[in-house]
Amino acid sequence: MAAKDSYDVLRLIGHGKNSYVSSENVMGTPLIYWLKYHPHLEKERLFQWMRVIAEQLEQFHKCRGKPCYQYVNPYSVIVTEEKELYFLDLGAESNEEMLRKMQQRSVREYFLPREDAYYQRASIALDIYGIGKTYQYLLSETEQEPPLTKREIIKLQKLISKCLDRHSKQVFQKVSDIQKYIPECKKTEHRKNKIFPAVTLLAVVFTVIFLSAGKGQEVVKSKSENEGGQAVQEEKELDEKGKERGLEFELALLYFLKLQDYEESIRILHQMKGEPAAENLEVIVKSLGGGMVSEQELREALREFEKELEGNNLSEKERCDYYECLLRGYAQLTGEEDKKELLRLGQAYERIAEEVPAELLANMADANEKCGQYEEALRIYERVMEQTEDHREKEVLYEREAQVAVSADMPEKGLEILRKGIQELPESLELRIAYLKQQCEDRSIERAVCMAEIEEVIKELPTILEEEQFQKLMKEYGFRVEGGKVWEEN
Numbered sequence: 343m344a345a346k347d348s349y350d351v352l353r354l355i356g357h358g359k360n361s362y363v364s365s366e367n368v369m370g371t372p373l374i375y376w377l378k379y380h381p382h383l384e385k386e387r388l389f390q391w392m393r394v395i396a397e398q399l400e401q402f403h404k405c406r407g408k409p410c411y412q413y414v415n416p417y418s419v420i421v422t423e424e425k426e427l428y429f430l431d432l433g434a435e436s437n438e439e440m441l442r443k444m445q446q447r448s449v450r451e452y453f454l455p456r457e458d459a460y461y462q463r464a465s466i467a468l469d470i471y472g473i474g475k476t477y478q479y480l481l482s483e484t485e486q487e488p489p490l491t492k493r494e495i496i497k498l499q500k501l502i503s504k505c506l507d508r509h510s511k512q513v514f515q516k517v518s519d520i521q522k523y524i525p526e527c528k529k530t531e532h533r534k535n536k537i538f539p540a541v542t543l544l545a546v547v548f549t550v551i552f553l554s555a556g557k558g559q560e561v562v563k564s565k566s567e568n569e570g571g572q573a574v575q576e577e578k579e580l581d582e583k584g585k586e587r588g589l590e591f592e593l594a595l596l597y598f599l600k601l602q603d604y605e606e607s608i609r610i611l612h613q614m615k616g617e618p619a620a621e622n623l624e625v626i627v628k629s630l631g632g633g634m635v636s637e638q639e640l641r642e643a644l645r646e647f648e649k650e651l652e653g654n655n656l657s658e659k660e661r662c663d664y665y666e667c668l669l670r671g672y673a674q675l676t677g678e679e680d681k682k683e684l685l686r687l688g689q690a691y692e693r694i695a696e697e698v699p700a701e702l703l704a705n706m707a708d709a710n711e712k713c714g715q716y717e718e719a720l721r722i723y724e725r726v727m728e729q730t731e732d733h734r735e736k737e738v739l740y741e742r743e744a745q746v747a748v749s750a751d752m753p754e755k756g757l758e759i760l761r762k763g764i765q766e767l768p769e770s771l772e773l774r775i776a777y778l779k780q781q782c783e784d785r786s787i788e789r790a791v792c793m794a795e796i797e798e799v800i801k802e803l804p805t806i807l808e809e810e811q812f813q814k815l816m817k818e819y820g821f822r823v824e825g826g827k828v829w830e831e832n
Contacts, residue, residue: 347369347370347371348367348368348369348436349367349368349369349370349420349428349430349436349437349440350365350366350367350430350431350434350436350437351365351366351367351368351370351420351428351429351430351431352364352365352366352398352402352428352429352430352431353365353366353428354398354401354402354405355401356401356404359404360404360405360406361401361402361404361405362405363402363405365431365433365434366428368420368422368428369422369423370420370421370422370423370428371420371421372416372417372418372419372420372421372440373416373417373419373420373421373427373476373480374415374416374417374479376421377416377479377480377483377484378483380484381483381484381485382484382485382487383484383485383486383487384486384487385486385487385488385489385490385527386527387425388480388481388484388486389524389525389526389527391427391480392477392480392524393521393524394426394427395419395427395473395476395477396473396517396518396520396521396524397521398427398428398429399411399414399429399469399473399517400516400517400518402429403466403469403516403517409464410464410465410466410468410469411429411432411464411469411472412432412464412468412469413430413432413441413444413472414453414468414469414471414472414473414475414476415444415449415453415472415475415476415479416453416476416479416480417440417443417444417449418430418432418440418444419476452475453472453475453476454468454471455468455471455506456606466515466516466517467513469517470505470513470514470517470520471505471506473505473517473520474501474502474504474505474506475505475506477498477501477502477505478502478506481498492696492697493525493729494525496697496699496700496729497523497525497731498523498525499600499601500523501520501523501524502601503600503601503602503603504519504520504523505520506601506603507601507602507603522731522732590610590613590614591611591614591617591619591620591623593610594607594610594611594614594620594623594627595607595623595663595667597610598623598627598667599663599666599667599670604627604628604630604631604632605631607627607631608624608627608628608631608633611623611624611627612624618646618650619647619650621643622643622644622646622647622650623643623647623667625639625640625643626640626643626644626647626667626668626670626671629671629674630670630671630674637674637675637676637677640671640674640675641675641680643671644668644671644672644683647664647667647668647671648664648668648687650664651664651665651668658694661694662691662694662695665687665690665691665694665695666691666699666702668687669684669687669688669691669702669705669706670701670702670705672684672687672705673705673708673709678712678713681709681712681713682709682713684705684706684709685706685709685710685713688702688705688706688709698725699729700726700729700730703722703723703725703726703729704722704723704726706722707719707720707722707723707726710722711746711749716746716747716749716750716752717750719746720743720746720747720750720755723739723742723743723746724743726739727739727740727743733767733770736763736766736767737763737767737770737772737773740759740760740762740763740767740773740776741760741763741772741773741776743756743759744756744757744759744760744776744780747759748780753780753784753786756780757777757780757781757784760773760776760777760780761777764777769803771803771805771806771809771812772811774799774803774806775806775809775811775812775815777795778792778795778796778799778812778815779815781795782815782818782819789819789830792819793821793828793829793830794828796816796821796823796828797826797827797828800823800826800828801826807823
């Protein structure tokens, strides 16, 4: 059993927009040690702990002086006998030993971003990064009961990516944004899901880190020299090298596909010169990461990468990863033939994948749209909507669907889609404006009907009057508002 000890922890109390902190002594175990003896974790508790970690940091940031915690990792989180979580009081003398452990190189290299080699600069961004790494570690070190669903895995992957990718515009700006990405546990869930354990590939990280630590060192010789001599030893070394290269490639795929850390993926792939799959994948990743890659160069890399898919004896999961790389690459190309290739690969991918990620479905919908296959595009966009929970993303999808319907000469279908979106997102000004605009553009709808609809929207959402797009719409169609009424300009 993990040994329990006494720790001084932070007790955070929220009061309005501010928080107050005090120190309290509890019996407990650092999370990193607790997990070694408790590999099975109830899914409900997993999500609860994720929320607690985020909530406590959010409260800490609200304390006087707007402090940042700085040392967010599994060493700084204490699990009490009652399985409650608290952050260490880093200012307490009793925690100096634990603080020294967190400052060790092995801890820093994993729980700090590459550009911050030491725990020197405190910032909200660094705390958010620490949350992502802590969640990542929590998922990789436990087997959840019941297993995570595919939808939950996708949501957690997005969460971790938004914590770790500090150079992306999508990165979280404040801790409160994290909460909406933590899944809710359905207590009525009894069905066993046929899925991979939570973020299975993350385990590769630890394997590769372990292997990489020995780079430059000699391979340990076999204890039994008499079993094969030098030839056997060389074969063994080649085999070990091959395994390490395979793990490096898996790690590059993880950073590319799951964490969307293109820079780190490229760095790993660049070290694998002479490996055709790695060299072609590097071109694909560069194309998405803003690198200087021509369409022709990307097209050739994609063709060669597909040959690897056809020529190797890959597992179903590996084939899915290869298809996902190809689909992401072809989505960067603009030619009609490229879109047809994307659709061909997408159909092959769907035949073996348990669930197609929303981003890839959106690429397939776009390709169908570009090829004039509007009804199929609408069908796929509906599948994307089923996987989407972010309100802003839903707004964009509803507008996109409506535009596709109009392109297919189905204006009533477009209005129906927008009405559905407004019903789901009643506060969305963007969807209201899109609906009004489509009504005004439809010559079969009388202007009096449009004016009455505009009045209803203004009455329900008066702030729409301040929206630039609404003002442009009114000017374009010759309407003005006076005393809550809509009039036609003379």
